[in-house]
Amino acid sequence: MPPQFKSLTWKQTNLVVFTALFFAIAIFIVELALVVITTKQQIQASQQKLVNSVEQTISNVVWALDDKQTQQNLEGIIKIDDIRSAIITLDDNSLYVEASHQAKRYPTYYDSLSYLLFDELKEISRPLYRPHYFEGDKKQQQIGTLSIHYDIQAMTNNLFNRLQLSFIATLARALLLTLVLTIVFHRFLTQPIAQISEAIDNIDPELPDENLIPITCAHKDDELGLVSTKLNQILLQFSQAQNKLRKMATRDPLTNLPNRTLLLETLSVTIQRARVHKRQFALLFIDLDRFKNVNDSLGHTIGDQFLVRIARILESGIADKGSVARLGGDEFVIVADDIKTPQHAADFVEQLLKQLNMPIQLNEHTIHPAASIGIAIYPEDGQGAEDLIRHADIAMYSAKAAGSNQWAFFKQQMTEHAALRLKTEASLHNALKRNEFRVYFQPKLDLKTNEIVGCEALIRWQKDGKLVPPMAFIPIAEETGIIIPIGRWVIEQSCKLLREWEKKYNRVIPIAVNVASQQFADASLVSDIKQLALRYQIRPELLEIEITETSLMNDITQAIAKLEQLKSAGFGIAVDDFGTGYSSLSYLRRLPITTMKIDRCFVSDLPHDGAIASTILMLGQQLNLDIVAEGIENQAQLAWLQQHHCQVGQGFLFSKPLPQDEFEARYFGEQQVKVEQA
Structure with a gap:
């Protein structure tokens, strides 16, 4: 089972999305670490600033043992964000004044995260000293301690609220980048590749050089342009090779005349045209007499030269009134589509034999050609190409039996005689x-x-x-x-x-x-x-x-x-x-x-x-x-x-x-x- 097709654009989008997300998450983690460090530094600074600002005031009211004013000061402190309670203990560690409020409830996983992030910031203490120095040694006298307790879970929640917006912004940037990159890549990469693929689909195997791959100006100097150029070179070379193979498949290599394959194609077209216009044409089957003697006595080189000369004579004889083909050996066929009557065919064959009988000089040898010709007329002697060739061949054998340099029209009795000969030949093999x-x-x-x-x-x-x-x-x-x-x-x-x-x-x-x-x-x-x-x-x-x-x-x-x-x-x-x-x-x-x-x-x-x-x-x-x-x-x-x-x-x-x-x-x-x- 062939693998399911997956678009390059889709693969590319997935790759860009995952890459962007990976880097977004990585950046977010780095940003998280930086934010945590910065937040902790800011909290530490604010804690120091807070205790510095209230230290003198609270020291005064504690020294004066003004409970009410001390309570008011502590309640003012706990109104600040993230502070859960504030406690003043005396120098003998006894509780003097305390202020606190009910902490919000957060999910249980906040506990672990809070201790991990802000455990060292959950409390800050500052000793309180008597407002005046002792007389004598001028040493300060500690009268108590101010302890401020922070709600680290609230700190964590505030941090998450900040990071949530940052994370959403990072994701938005990543998705926007993905969209932009996908459009750019599709426009400049996958779309040209798709166009190349479509152009390849439109290539006609019979005429590959007529459907070359288009090369856009944007890619004529890059890899896509190079690929398109190479593909076009392959198409041109393939077209040349195809033309050469077609010529080899349809042309006789010695005489360059059409061979049997091209003859059948030509005959099919001629038959179709004759059927539409309701007219006749003649097919001549020509076999050279005594050609074997030429080959055996003068050699195959002279024999080949002789066949080439005969081919040119036949082409000259038919001119533009038909076509000549070589079936092989010393057998030729003429499709005379300009001949419309049997009498016209007979006159043409007589004239052709006169041209064939002219002596041919090959090197120092003079050869006197002769031929036997069989004639089949369309449509009387056959409706199809194979029938016409076969009947003209039978007529040629009848002409050869009558002697050298003879011609004959096909007759139905010849087919019966040929069939009897074939039957006899088959029986002889088994006799x-x-x-x-x-x-x-x-x-x-x-x-x-x-x-x-x-x-x-x-x-x-x-x-x-x-x-x-x-x-x-x-x-x-x-x-x-x-x-x-x-x-x-x-x-x-x-x-x-x-x-x-x-x-x-x-x-x-x-x-x-x-x-x-x-x-x-x-x-x-x-x-x-x-x-x-x-x-x-x-x-x-x-x-x-x-x-x-x-x-x-x-x-x-x-x-x-x-x-x-x-x-x-x-x-x-x-x-x-x-x-x-x-x-x-x-x-x-x-x-x-x-x-x-x-x-x-x-x-x-x-x-x-x-x-x-x-x-x-x-x-x-x-x-x-x-x-x-x-x-x-x-x-x-x-x-x-x-x-x-x-x-x-x-x-x-x-x-x-x-x-x-x-x-x-x-x-x-x-x-x-x-x-x-x-």
Whole structure:
């Protein structure tokens, strides 16, 4: 529980009151002591004065033994304040005359105080002498004694009456001083502090430098002014730090473009404005093509410079008709709030691509940019900022699939396709754990003898009792990187099966395993293959690694190094889909491969168009490589390949891919070595 708030003014008033009272009481005590001393001195002086004044008179009447006159004199004495009685005794101590009056009654505590204060003054005595000297020695003759008794309680009461007024006056002075000091302190101390506190309450956390602490002239050169100045310095520094943090939070540090956070804020304002004015605007999602190649080949420094130049081109392209933001990597977004129709958006994108395609010179490098652009129109393609960005992103992927430097409008079917891809990706993550993948095998036959000389391992996905077509999940697996553990699983299953065939049939045939581009780029590929072959104790020549031509061309130097390691270990190496990519005879001559495959697209042209197939066969013979034709589906194709001395073939003419049990039953049952054409 937080402590209860106590005002500084209240604390200060209490302090002043108690201090003033303390000093008032202390002063009163000192004053009391002085008054007591002074009073006692005055009483002593008055006593002496009294006895001096009556001594001669009383001596005369006592000597004359005039009782009546003596009585009158004593009664006159007791009329004086504080005198209770007066007594004359003779020289033989016998009472001569006495006068007294009834004393007032006072509280009992007066007794102790009276004795404490005036005990030594309660009585004064003076001897009385004969009026004339004795004859002879001139000595005085004492004839009696005058004793005057004082009422010390009355003295105490008179003293208290005097002190009471003094005490009240002292208290009044103390309270007056307290009031004055409280007002002064409040005016010059607590009130300015309260004003500072109020000013602090009014500070806007978003704009701290617009509500600085006011400094009055009365305090600009004292501690309060110093505190206010320091607080204002803190507010200014905080505002600068806040602006810096806001910039860091809303700006891309490389290009200084708005980031996703600021983009969403801008989009929200643009959507609100478009909704009020009932008009459209376009959102462009831009992804640079082949940016990874720039980074990998020229380095990240050049890559960063390239992105900065692209950012300036985009800013110049949109000018004051919208805003540009960078989401990260090579992805940019343009909010074109001046575009009001789809046709206007298409014209703008065409013009923007022309500007983007201009060559960029970075140091000694010339780069030719290209981009894929997705377009979403508000409000047709989304009512909110996130929906517009997501739909433009989906449209961009559709444009990229159509080739480099393309653009596309968003269509609802794209969302359905993207959702299906996400669902497939999620299922792929669990497929390995649930053992849903299967390996099918398609035989490779000697085209002269029809004998089986090998097979190709092909991945299949059996989900909920049904086979998912490879083209429905392989591209997604490659994009997401899941293809790497899947490919490793296929290699392991192939090694395990080779071991089983040797034990079960005492006969094995080589198995070709496809390696995707992402898997081939994985640093652990070579060591994984070697370890699996060693674990299952298979001969390396029984496992053939099929690499696509595209995988080789991504980084030819690294590809050659990996292939040399595999070939030196004894594994077979085949180039799949040869002739469909960026074939180069100089690269082909350097590649340490053992087999070259003729793609099915060239086989399907046979026998009418056999130029490319003939060239590949001639290259294989010149380079002493094994040639495998895939996708053989009819007798005419087979006849052409046999006529041109193609060694090995595979395709539906012989057999479709088969599950393990069917494949073993057909090709290992009863040691079959020849296969009838299907």
